[in-house]
Amino acid sequence: MNMNVLVFNCGSSSIKYKLYSMPEGRELASGSVEKVGETGSRAKQKSAAGEIVFEEAVPDHSAGLAVIRRMLTDSSKGAIRDVAEIHACGHRVVHGGDQYSDSVLIDGSVLDGIRECNDLAPLHNPPNLTGIRAAMELKEGMPQVACFDTAFHQTLPEKAYLYALPYELYEKYKVRRYGFHGTSHRYVAAKAAETLGVATAQVNLITCHLGNGCSMAAIHAGHCVDTSMGLTPLEGLVMGTRCGDIDPAILFYLGRKGYSVDDLDTMLNRKSGLLGISGISNDNRSLCEQAAAGDRRASLALDIFAYRIRKYIGSYLAVLNGCHAIVMTGGIGENSSETRETILSNLDSLGVHFDAERNRALGRVAGEISTANSPVKILVVPTDEEVAIARDTYRIVSTGA
């Protein structure tokens, strides 16, 4: 069955989308509407027919969807003639709590389920819901599918997802590790298994999604058994502006110095990580340039970033007790050979033999960057969360499963 699937990633002030022809996963159009509900809204789209840019007021997500409809069906540079040619929508939803271990067809109870997770992801789930509602207005009765960032991590065992806090916090408030970037970890794990020639259900991997947000997953027999992000995407690795793991007592200490809960929230989520340490930028590429030019704090930020990842690699090798490959993905993992070298050199005693020459020569494509005889392979696998969402949507709408 052929189907055109429209994939959405809705933030509070932006809508990103891609239209695919399924089942082959061919991209027909991609675009975005930025600054929804703000001044200076801008919409753009690329397709084989050309590029479109609109600069006009977009007061809310419904208006954003109306602009997207116009761009997709534009008579000269659009990708389709009519919205009737879109058969289903797939939506990135950040938090599915412990209710969803796979993508699902959206109905009233799923909308309620997503709303119930609003407290756990106040910045993400409400705009995801707004986007779903707006997409429902595109064409009456069009199937809508939700793909949760948390779903892949629902196989974590209790010992990995429970915090050592009073148990009633888990029972009363669902305080536990959920993990995020699940669609990306699942996608690159399947690609890596294919590359290695190992069945997905038998593969053991450590997947590293390193972008502006960073997370790692330990995958045993195709199932996620641990991941670095927690109740929220703040825990774990050092990120562009997020601190990752810190001693929680730092918060009490700073609270007593006069910082409010909101101050601390902003500090840990938006002013920490690479930006906080370097005082220059949250961007890996700029920091590599600054470090090369002799900036000490840029070097320090990159060192701390890589050191944290190395610690997680060590701990996940212990968790898995046998690992086929370490997989690097995300903007940094896919592109920065320099950062990959800092992370992966000198892990030989753990069976991870990094090949510096292969790494440098790889450039920006997929491939292997370990030595030919390395017991644990190292693979670079570009992620594609949108196509993964399109595939889930196609599977669920065409087969009902």
Ligand code: AMP
């Ligand atoms: P993402 O959030 O996956 O788009 O990744 C963004 C991060 O990838 C930023 O820190 C960028 O600096 C980094 N990045 C993207 N391209 C490159 C590159 N060619 N070299 C180094 N870092 C890169």
